[in-house]
Amino acid sequence: MAALATQLNICGIPVQIRGEWDELRRAIAHDFTAFCTEEGACAEADSLEVELNQASHRRGWTPLLKTQRSTLFISPLDERRVCFFDQVAVRYRYAQRKAQIWSMQTEAAFEALYYVLLSYVGERLDEQGWHRLHGFGFSGKRRAVVLASSGTGKSTLAWSLLQNSGFYFYSDDTPLINRSGEMSAFPQRIALEQLPAGVHGRAFKRARNKTKYVLESESFCDRVGKTGRLQDIYGLIKTTPEEGIAPAPRHQFLVPLLKWLVLGYETPQIWELYLRLSPRDILSKVGILRSRLRAAHRLFWHTKHYIIGRDSEKKTAEWLVAHARG
Numbered sequence: 001m002a003a004l005a006t007q008l009n010i011c012g013i014p015v016q017i018r019g020e021w022d023e024l025r026r027a028i029a030h031d032f033t034a035f036c037t038e039e040g041a042c043a044e045a046d047s048l049e050v051e052l053n054q055a056s057h058r059r060g061w062t063p064l065l066k067t068q069r070s071t072l073f074i075s076p077l078d079e080r081r082v083c084f085f086d087q088v089a090v091r092y093r094y095a096q097r098k099a100q101i102w103s104m105q106t107e108a109a110f111e112a113l114y115y116v117l118l119s120y121v122g123e124r125l126d127e128q129g130w131h132r133l134h135g136f137g138f139s140g141k142r143r144a145v146v147l148a149s150s151g152t153g154k155s156t157l158a159w160s161l162l163q164n165s166g167f168y169f170y171s172d173d174t175p176l177i178n179r180s181g182e183m184s185a186f187p188q189r190i191a192l193e194q195l196p197a198g199v200h201g202r203a204f205k206r207a208r209n210k211t212k213y214v215l216e217s218e219s220f221c222d223r224v225g226k227t228g229r230l231q232d233i234y235g236l237i238k239t240t241p242e243e244g245i246a247p248a249p250r251h252q253f254l255v256p257l258l259k260w261l262v263l264g265y266e267t268p269q270i271w272e273l274y275l276r277l278s279p280r281d282i283l284s285k286v287g288i289l290r291s292r293l294r295a296a297h298r299l300f301w302h303t304k305h306y307i308i309g310r311d312s313e314k315k316t317a318e319w320l321v322a323h324a325r326g
Helices: 022-031 106-127 154-162 250-262 279-302 313-325
Strands: 007-010 013-018 048-054 063-066 070-073 079-084 088-093 098-103 130-132 136-139 143-147 168-171 176-178 182-184 201-204 212-215 232-237 245-247 304-309
Touching: 007 106, 013 106, 022 106, 022 201, 048 106, 079 106, 088 106, 098 106, 106 130, 106 279, 130 279, 136 154, 143 250, 154 168, 154 313, 176 279, 232 250, 232 313, 245 313, 250 279, 250 304, 304 313
Parallel strands: 013 048, 048 098, 143 232, 232 304
Antiparallel strands: 007 013, 063 070, 070 079, 079 088, 088 098, 130 176, 136 143, 136 168, 176 182, 201 212, 245 304
16 A cells, blocks of 8 residues: 655654545644655654555454443454444554554544554653653743643643744643653644634544644744753633732642643543553553653652633733743
C-alpha cells in the first residue's frame, strides 16, 4: 500500500501513515503540520507504521470485554484488537510497531487514528522522561501552566493570550514536563469551538464530543516557547476570587497534579493499547509511574501556585495577561 506523502516526526519520534484515504491524509497534514517531514525522512525500523483501510470495521474477532466507548477482543499476546464507537477496528502489533485501522466512517476513523498516534508517541515520550500534563502551557516573563478539566476553555484562553505580544505557547492541552520540572512544547494544534474572525481552520467532528475547529499552524508556529523550568501553576475554577487571581495554598494542587500528570487523566491516550500485562511492560509502566511522580513532586514543591477565576472568557484572559506580565 502506498505511503502518504506526509510523514511525521513528533518530538523526535517518527511515524509513517500508509493508505490512500484522501480525507484522512488532508486532515493529518493539517493538524500535525508542525511535525511534518519530507517523505522518506523516517527510518522504517524506528517508526510507527499505521495502515489505513477504508473498509468494514467488522473483522470476525471474538469479543472479550465491552465498555461504553470500546470493545476489546481476544488477541495474541503481542497485539491488541479493539473496536471504537462501534465504527472503527484497530489492530496494534507492539513488537512490529504496526497498527491497522478499518472503518467506513471518516470522522470516527480520524479520531481513532489521532488517539493511536498520541498513545504511541506519549508512551515513547514517557520512556524518555517527558510526560504530558493536561493543561495549557505558556510563557511571558515566567513559564506557567493553567490546569483545568476538559471543556473549561483552556484552548480559548490560549488563543486569547497569543493575541498579546510577549507571550509564547507550549500546548493548549498537553505540554511536556520532566522530572527536573522543565516544560517543553508539544504544539500539535489549537482547537476551538468557534473559528476566530480571519483565521482558517478545519472542522474536527468528534464521535462523543462537540465539533471543534483546528486552527492552521501558521497562526501560532512562530510563538512556540523554548524548553525551561516551569515556575507558576494556575488552577482555573468556577468561583471567582477577589481581584481575579489569588495565591493558593500548595495542598490545593496535590490532587490536580496526581490526576493530570501522574495518572494521565484526560490526556489523549487509548488505555486499551497503553496498558499491557507482560513482565517487560509492567516494569516499563512502573518506571514511567515513578518518573511521573518525581515530576509531580518537583512541581508541587518548586513552583508558585495561584487560583484564577473562570469569569467571562475575555475577563479571565485579561486577568491572566496582567498577572503574567506583572
